[in-house]
Amino acid sequence: MTGESPERFFNLCAASGLDIWDVIFSKGNYIFSMGIHDFFSSKPFIKKAKIRLRIQQKLGLPFFLHKNRKRKLWAAGFLSFFVFLWVLSFFVWDIGYQGNVMYTDDELSHFLDTLGIHCGIMKNQVSCEELEAALRNEYEGITWVSARLSGTKLYIHVKENDVPLEIPVKDDSPCDLAAESDGTITSMIVRSGTPLVKPGDEVEKGQILVSGMVPITDDGGTVISGRYVHSDADIIAVRERTESREIPLWHEKEEKTGRVRKGLMMNIKEHSFVWLLPNFRNTEWKTVTEIRKIRLFGDFYLPMELGFITSCEVSSYDVKYTEKELEELGEAYKNEIAEKLMEKGVQIIENNVKILVNGSSCRFEVTMRTEESIEMETEIEAQGETQGEQPADEHN
Structure with missing residues (x-):
């Protein structure tokens, strides 16, 4: 803002209830911020105070949308991403077990498959009450079951019977x-x-x-x-x-050469995608992959796994x-x-x-x-x- 009476402009705005903030005086000019509605309402005061206003920067969602109005594909992709997440929220993408010792996770998962419950099933097709009853009827060693849906994860908490189911017959x-x-x-x-x-x-x-x-x-x-x-x-x-x-x-001994390759692996359903530099030298490598289930927040799991690959070059030789x-x-x-x-x-x-x-x-x-x-x-x-x-x- 430049002109003859900037102080009068500020007083007129204050008397009319127009908000002005972040006022800075620099090199004979006033720099400040105000809302777009207040800016248009202050036009009569510009003439009275004999000042000039020049907009330096426009901030806010309306200006952002107007500036990027020609980037339709970007906007469509941004919107599609949230629609995709919304659709994924209707499915079960992870199943977790708690309290099971006698029965392994694989054994319980196999039984759930026979019931048609697996990763990828819609949440409205899962009846927690029926699932609890089915587990109690199938496994005599399970005395209590709690099944609940949270986010995109199905939690199954069981308690097993510590007392032997059958008393051994004395010989x-x-x-x-x-x-x-x-x-x-x-x-x-x-x-x-x-x-x-x-x-x-x-x-x-x-x-x-x-x-x-x-x-x-x-x-x-x-x-x-x-x-x-x-x-x-x-x-x-x-x-x-x-x-x-x-x-x-004599036995084989391995020593690391110090050469390391790192990469990523993505598992989506039965498909795997690996990003790792190839072994151009045709040497021996030991590879370790740490796989994590991807989740956005809380119990919102996604139908994919991310793996971090660490491959170390080794040299093998026989030693006594x-x-x-x-x-x-x-x-x-x-x-x-x-x-x-x-x-x-x-x-x-x-x-x-x-x-x-x-x-x-x-x-x-x-x-x-x-x-x-x-x-x-x-x-x-x-x-x-x-x-x-x-x-x-x-x-x-």
């Missing part, structure tokens, strides 16, 4: 208890049957430890008959274990294990066996490993001294008296 058929391996008995608690060994005895594999035949004696102690029962006992013994593994002495590496492998093998046995309740007393190199191979031999349960059931034929129950007794 009361007559049997003996035999040694599963050689060893020395350290403790013995017999609840049913006749013990044939005692703590401190050395036993062999297959030897009967507890007989299923319980003798019946008269008042004089003479055996007059017997009855056959299901032997039951806890028999602990010290035994020797041996395990072995053989590996080639060093003595230190063999020792580390042997120690790891020994610890692996020990962990598996301890998970079963086996107590490790001694644990040693030998490393035997023979030509182009290496053999690890693990010898262990353990304390564990060694009884196993063996069937017998009931003879004499009919099968009965023996009062519980303990033998230490």
Whole structure:
């Protein structure tokens, strides 16, 4: 704004209720902002104040649309994008499961496919109540189901039954208890049957430890008959274990060269599109792809996945294990066996490993001294008296 009385112009605008803001005085000129309606209403004041107004910049949606009125394709594309998103919002593009341990996601998804529920189905075709009832009827281990639609995602939350569905039937058929391996008995608690060994005895594999035949004696102690029962006992013994593994002495080793290629992958339904520079040198590469489901916000998922590809060039060559590496492998093998046995309740007393190199191979031999349960059931034929129950007794 330039002219004789800019202050009078401001006073007239203020008296008439016209809004003016961001007033700046620079190089003898006033620069300010005002609304388009107020601008046209201020024209009578321009003559009274003897000033000149020149528009420097026009801001706002009406001016933007007028400026780009010839860009019809751009406007159509912009509008089509939001129409496309609006159409996608009527479909289910992702299914999530929560609380399932006994039944995997793939197993539940396969069952949903049989019901016609899958990614791409319209949301109005999904009845959450019917889906919940179908899952409860199909899987006995599921006691509670909650299905809900949020955005373009179907959430299925289940609770599984922690109590066994079937109570195992107790086996009361007559049997003996035999040694599963050689060893020395350290403790013995017999609840049913006749013990044939005692703590401190050395036993062999297959030897009967507890007989299923319980003798019946008269008042004089003479055996007059017997009855056959299901032997039951806890028999602990010290035994020797041996395990072995053989590996080639030479193995392939990979080293990264430092060359890296990065790219993108787009999955749309069953179609995949990959953008990655080709391997012009025909060398070996190790590729890792991190795939993410695309969502705009919240639970608004789209029917596509975006993958970030990282490919590293590697150089492979054969190398021989060093003595230190063999020792580390042997120690790891020994610890692996020990962990598996301890998970079963086996107590490790001694644990040693030998490393035997023979030509182009290496053999690890693990010898262990353990304390564990060694009884196993063996069937017998009931003879004499009919099968009965023996009062519980303990033998230490």
